[in-house]
Amino acid sequence: MKAVKWQRWISIAVGVLALAIAVQPVLAQPAALPHGLPELPAIGEEMQREIRSGLALRGYDPVAYHAEGRAVSGRPDYELIYDGAVWRFSTASNLEAFRDSPDVYEPAFAGFDPLAVADGRAVETDPRRFAIIDSRLFLFRSEENRRRFTQETSLRQLAESNWQRVSQQIAR
Numbered sequence: 001m002k003a004v005k006w007q008r009w010i011s012i013a014v015g016v017l018a019l020a021i022a023v024q025p026v027l028a029q030p031a032a033l034p035h036g037l038p039e040l041p042a043i044g045e046e047m048q049r050e051i052r053s054g055l056a057l058r059g060y061d062p063v064a065y066h067a068e069g070r071a072v073s074g075r076p077d078y079e080l081i082y083d084g085a086v087w088r089f090s091t092a093s094n095l096e097a098f099r100d101s102p103d104v105y106e107p108a109f110a111g112f113d114p115l116a117v118a119d120g121r122a123v124e125t126d127p128r129r130f131a132i133i134d135s136r137l138f139l140f141r142s143e144e145n146r147r148r149f150t151q152e153t154s155l156r157q158l159a160e161s162n163w164q165r166v167s168q169q170i171a172r
Contacts, residue, residue: 053086054085054086055085055086055087055088056082056085056086056087056111057087057088057107057111057127057139058127059073059074059088060072060073060074060088060127060128061073061074061088061089061090061091061094062087062089062098062105062106062107062137063089063094063095063097063098063105064089064090064094065105065130065132065137066104066105066132066135066137067094067097069132071127071128071130072090073088073090074087074088074089074090075088075089075090076088078090078091078092078094078095079095080095080098080099082098082099082102083102104135105137106137107130107137107138107139108136108137108138109138109159109163109166109167110167110170111125111127111139112124112125112139112166112170113125113139113140113141113145114138114140114149114155114156114159115140115141115145115148115149115155115159116141116145117159117162117163117166118149118155118156118158118159118162119162120162120165120166121166122166122167122169122170123141124141125139125140125141126139126140126141126142127139129141129142129143129145129146130146131146131149131150133150133156
């Protein structure tokens with residue numbers, strides 16, 4: 001009876017050991033993002049994007065701000081990976097316009113609040129709060145920040161002069 005009991009325990013131990021050896025290579029590999037998404041933010045990357053989805057502007061169409069004067073959600077059907085982020089567009093023509101001239105449609109200060117940049121900080125924004133000033137897209141954290149920045153032109157110059165220093169301080 002004791003021999004059968006010991007044999008059973010040895011069989012269980014061998015099975016657990018074999019299972020551990022079989023799954024070890026799978027567990028040792030780092031989790032990867034789904035195919036087609038850019039990797040996690042890298043050193044030197046500036047554009048703010050959602051870490052989990054990789055979406056720039058939380059999925060809003062950067063061309064629609066200019067073309068329609070409002071924030072429009074992009075569609076998964078019209079995606080473009082550009083500069084380490086997934087950009088979504090509401091139409092195929094908006095995707096093509098961005099592909100042809102991304103510098104025209106990218107938000108100023110990599111999408112960070114320009115009022116905070118003027119203050120020497122990088123602060124995330126709400127892509128539904130925006131302004132087009134001199135054909136540039138600016139995103140803001142709050143309506144108050146938007147109002148101040150659009151009314152006080154000296155803040156634009158201050159933000160421009162601070163941007164280089166602020167962009168180097170962004171946690172990536």
